[in-house]
Amino acid sequence: MSLLPKTVNPDLQKERDNASIKAEEFAVWWHGGKDRLKIKRDLELHILDDLDEDIYRFPNLSHEEIYNAAIKDFIKLAKKIQELKVERNYDGTDIWPSSVLWGAMPAGNPLAVHCGMVIECIRIQGTDEQFEKFGKACQSFSMTSAYAQTELGHGTFIRGLETRADFDHHTDEFVLNTPTISSYKWWPGGMGQSANHCIVPANLYIDNVCKGLAMFVVPIRDMETHAPLPGVDVGDIGKRMGFAGVNNGYLGLKNVRIPRTNMLMRHSQVHRDGTFVQSPVSVLTYFTMVYIRCLIVRNVATQLSMAATIATRYSAVRRQSPINPNEPEVQIIDHLTQQKKLFPEMANSIAYKLAFTKLYQLYETTSQDIKHGEFSRLPEMHSLSCILKVLCTSTTMAGVDILRLACGGHGYLSSSNIGNIYLDVGASCTYEGENTVLLLQVGRFLMKSYRSALAGKKLAPTVAYLQNAVKEKSLCHWTGSWEDLLKILQIATAHKTHITYENLMARLKAGQTEAEAANNTGIELTQAAELHGICFVAATFLEEVTGPHSKPRSPALNKVLGNLLELFMISTVLKYMHEVLRVHKLSEAEIRSLQTRLEDSLKAVRPDAVVICDGFDHHDRNLFSTLGSYDGNVYERIFEEAKRCPLNKQPVPEVIHTHLKPFMKSNL
Numbered sequence: 001m002s003l004l005p006k007t008v009n010p011d012l013q014k015e016r017d018n019a020s021i022k023a024e025e026f027a028v029w030w031h032g033g034k035d036r037l038k039i040k041r042d043l044e045l046h047i048l049d050d051l052d053e054d055i056y057r058f059p060n061l062s063h064e065e066i067y068n069a070a071i072k073d074f075i076k077l078a079k080k081i082q083e084l085k086v087e088r089n090y091d092g093t094d095i096w097p098s099s100v101l102w103g104a105m106p107a108g109n110p111l112a113v114h115c116g117m118v119i120e121c122i123r124i125q126g127t128d129e130q131f132e133k134f135g136k137a138c139q140s141f142s143m144t145s146a147y148a149q150t151e152l153g154h155g156t157f158i159r160g161l162e163t164r165a166d167f168d169h170h171t172d173e174f175v176l177n178t179p180t181i182s183s184y185k186w187w188p189g190g191m192g193q194s195a196n197h198c199i200v201p202a203n204l205y206i207d208n209v210c211k212g213l214a215m216f217v218v219p220i221r222d223m224e225t226h227a228p229l230p231g232v233d234v235g236d237i238g239k240r241m242g243f244a245g246v247n248n249g250y251l252g253l254k255n256v257r258i259p260r261t262n263m264l265m266r267h268s269q270v271h272r273d274g275t276f277v278q279s280p281v282s283v284l285t286y287f288t289m290v291y292i293r294c295l296i297v298r299n300v301a302t303q304l305s306m307a308a309t310i311a312t313r314y315s316a317v318r319r320q321s322p323i324n325p326n327e328p329e330v331q332i333i334d335h336l337t338q339q340k341k342l343f344p345e346m347a348n349s350i351a352y353k354l355a356f357t358k359l360y361q362l363y364e365t366t367s368q369d370i371k372h373g374e375f376s377r378l379p380e381m382h383s384l385s386c387i388l389k390v391l392c393t394s395t396t397m398a399g400v401d402i403l404r405l406a407c408g409g410h411g412y413l414s415s416s417n418i419g420n421i422y423l424d425v426g427a428s429c430t431y432e433g434e435n436t437v438l439l440l441q442v443g444r445f446l447m448k449s450y451r452s453a454l455a456g457k458k459l460a461p462t463v464a465y466l467q468n469a470v471k472e473k474s475l476c477h478w479t480g481s482w483e484d485l486l487k488i489l490q491i492a493t494a495h496k497t498h499i500t501y502e503n504l505m506a507r508l509k510a511g512q513t514e515a516e517a518a519n520n521t522g523i524e525l526t527q528a529a530e531l532h533g534i535c536f537v538a539a540t541f542l543e544e545v546t547g548p549h550s551k552p553r554s555p556a557l558n559k560v561l562g563n564l565l566e567l568f569m570i571s572t573v574l575k576y577m578h579e580v581l582r583v584h585k586l587s588e589a590e591i592r593s594l595q596t597r598l599e600d601s602l603k604a605v606r607p608d609a610v611v612i613c614d615g616f617d618h619h620d621r622n623l624f625s626t627l628g629s630y631d632g633n634v635y636e637r638i639f640e641e642a643k644r645c646p647l648n649k650q651p652v653p654e655v656i657h658t659h660l661k662p663f664m665k666s667n668l
């Protein structure tokens with residue numbers, strides 16, 4: 001018998017009744033318009049509303065059982081998406097992975113990489129004919145695949161990959177080998193048991209001469225029996241911290257032969273006679289990673305908004321400690337320090353989502369450029385996708401943990417689902433480019449840009465602010481406006497870039513090689529990169545609130561967004577105050593006024609906090625949380641979950657009879 005009341009928790013209802021805007025208005029804005037919101041909701045209705053309850057059981061299953069459940073859930077989901085015949089997500093990206101994935105596949109998706117990465121990889125790296133053959137087969141699921149780049153010995157340093165593909169002139173084939181233990185492919189999602197093909201990046205050899213990295217479509221399992229093909233050693237790498245159902249795998253290849261035409265040949269080619277045609281730009285092989293880094297930004301913004309929704313709804317329902325000793329206990333959301341845990345993360349998720357939208361526009365433009373043989377935007381695109389991937393994943397990981405702490409003891413329950421979100425986000429700090437390594441890439445781009453700025457050359461749009469900041473050095477007049485707050489961050493970034501550049505140059509002058517000097521300047525390079533990312537996110541948020549709006553908004557919604565922007569800007573400037581003070585000597589009174597503004601902005605967000613989270617519009621199945629459901633019946637859900645725990649199935653578990661009781665008796 002369910003303990004769940006049919007009504008909404010009265011404290012939560014009160015929040016909804018007293019807010020200054022309706023959740024629906026926020027939801028329409030957040031999803032980019034009524035039509036897009038409808039697409040998302042229709043998809044959720046179609047997919048999530050009639051899922052079996054068994055998806056709720058995964059925390060109590062073994063690794064193998066979770067995998068079996070994940071495969072079955074995936075098939076249910078894939079069939080439903082096929083029925084709908086939709087190809088694009090509401091935000092314009094490919095339908096996979098979409099907003100329904102969190103709910104439909106709570107333990108992860110063994111074919112996420114197939115859907116999200118491989119198809120796009122074949123589109124980007126393959127010819128039109130190859131997309132027709134392999135890409136379409138992936139889309140229809142007649143072929144399942146993994147993206148097998150990382151090896152046991154190398155993930156970051158792609159040039160160090162050991163897998164090789166030798167061209168055989170006689171048979172018109174490539175022969176693939178992973179000659180050492182360290183060259184075994186390791187980690188690819190879905191490769192363990194789910195994929196029957198892999199995209200294998202490997203060093204291409206013609207007549208034993210290395211031509212650099214190329215990508216190959218390699219069948220690894222029999223199309224009929226799914227058994228590993230001769231020369232293929234494949235399996236699951238074992239339990240991960242999270243990613244329980246993702247089936248990350250290992251792969252060894254011994255003299256595995258594939259037709260020459262299985263090399264993805266949009267940018268570089270090997271002809272029948274063994275002639276090699278080099279790609280016009282070697283880093284085009286890395287462009288699939290750029291795409292996935294963009295999507296990661298979108299995903300973590302969503303995950304942060306999920307965790308914020310869970311913790312905020314819980315904070316409206318949970319009552320603990322009176323503020324005035326003689327009054328009743330308050331909703332914990334009324335403690336100012338609790339607001340400091342919740343609301344900045346809400347603002348961050350909004351800021352990151354806006355940054356994603358802008359990033360994705362640049363990605364689409366760059367992809368079109370590439371199709372037309374124009375590559376000049378690549379360095380900026382690479383740098384921007386790296387910095388946003390890093391900034392958003394690392395701060396989201398920290399933010400999700402803050403939100404877990406905001407839920408006290410119950411946040412630590414597996415059924416809060418915050419732990420699961422944390423593990424997912426934590427993985428994204430590592431995959432698709434380890435965060436520190438990507439920061440160093442951005443640092444390198446900043447150094448180049450700074451050199452150009454000093455030479456008076458035109459800079460790429462997203463670093464153009466460095467040009468003015470190089471000259472300005474400080475703010476003439478501080479008013480504390482949002483524009484000033486952004487400006488001061490930009491000047492601080494330019495200053496950091498400037499001193500990093502000076503230190504790099506000093507090391508070079510002292511005789512260090514470029515590589516040594518870059519390594520020894522690494523800490524400052526990463527700090528400058530982080531600040532650069534902050535500037536982009538802050539500028540995008542400011543533009544959304546104060547710039548010309550693409551869609552009309554009510555004054556009430558504008559006020560709410562203004563409150564969130566204020567909170568974001570003030571929190572950010574306070575966080576980086578040590579860098580700001582190096583370029584502008586804010587007085588004690590000015591800093592105190594920022595602290596007051598922080599407190600005021602928390603109070604301003606407070607009345608709308610629940611409806612903002614409602615406006616994120618997360619389906620209960622996506623939140624998958626005893627603490628965060630729409631009706632706020634938290635204690636009943638926690639109780640039901642405890643009752644479902646397998647340990648409680650019998651009053652005395654077997655192990656008590658066989659071990660604990662005899663041990664206790666022996667000590668009588």
Ligand SMILES: CC(C)(COP(=O)(O)OP(=O)(O)OC[C@H]1O[C@@H](n2cnc3c(N)ncnc32)[C@H](O)[C@@H]1OP(=O)(O)O)[C@@H](O)C(=O)NCCC(=O)NCCSC(=O)CCCC(=O)O
Binds near residue numbers: 149157
């Ligand atoms: C770290 C680097 C960037 C270093 O590469 P490198 O060849 O040593 O390069 P370098 O000498 O530092 O730079 C050479 C040059 O290449 C540029 N570059 C590097 N990457 C890109 C890019 N993507 N687009 C455009 N340009 C790129 C760099 O900026 C350099 O340019 P420059 O010489 O300065 O003009 C690279 O190797 C890399 O990206 N490593 C990370 C590996 C990675 O991301 N693996 C992902 C595996 S798949 C995965 O994890 C899927 C998970 C999905 C899931 O489960 O959902």
Ligand SMILES: Cc1cc2nc3c(=O)[nH]c(=O)nc-3n(C[C@H](O)[C@H](O)[C@H](O)COP(=O)(O)OP(=O)(O)OC[C@H]3O[C@@H](n4cnc5c(N)ncnc54)[C@H](O)[C@@H]3O)c2cc1C
Binds near residue numbers: 113149154187248
């Ligand atoms: C959940 C998950 C899913 C994954 N899925 C896939 C997949 O589908 N396909 C695939 O091919 N791969 C996949 N990977 C692998 C992933 O892409 C790599 O683990 C990632 O790129 C990091 O590389 P690494 O493991 O070699 O780390 P390392 O590079 O060994 O990092 C270890 C440490 O060394 C530091 N370091 C390394 N190089 C430098 C440097 N140049 N300068 C400064 N510091 C450095 C790093 O900062 C880090 O602190 C997955 C990984 C995970 C965790």
